[in-house]
Amino acid sequence: MTPAELDDTLDAMALEGASDPDKMPGLITIHTDDWVGAFDAVRAPCKALSDGMRYRGIVVQVGSQKVTAVIPRGKASGRGAPYRDLLPRP
Numbered sequence: 001m002t003p004a005e006l007d008d009t010l011d012a013m014a015l016e017g018a019s020d021p022d023k024m025p026g027l028i029t030i031h032t033d034d035w036v037g038a039f040d041a042v043r044a045p046c047k048a049l050s051d052g053m054r055y056r057g058i059v060v061q062v063g064s065q066k067v068t069a070v071i072p073r074g075k076a077s078g079r080g081a082p083y084r085d086l087l088p089r090p
Helices: 003-016 030-035
Strands: 025-031 048-050 052-055 059-062 069-072
Touching: 003 025, 025 052, 030 059
Parallel strands: 025 059
Antiparallel strands: 025 069, 048 052, 052 059
């Protein structure tokens, strides 16, 4: 998943989630190798906040055991909480 594909996925999920909040983006997981390589462009606009690192307001978890994906709120089991509105593309 490229940074552009990530943004496209977030935007599509936001549209789908307009009628069902469980379908809104809830958590971004990124495999360490993807983060170091393809996601260098995403790293800059990420913010480290007291409630976790976020991209466009969505929590980002990076790890060697993670699969690069965007997980909807309904399936994230609260791992991306507190949820925020999706911010515009940087």
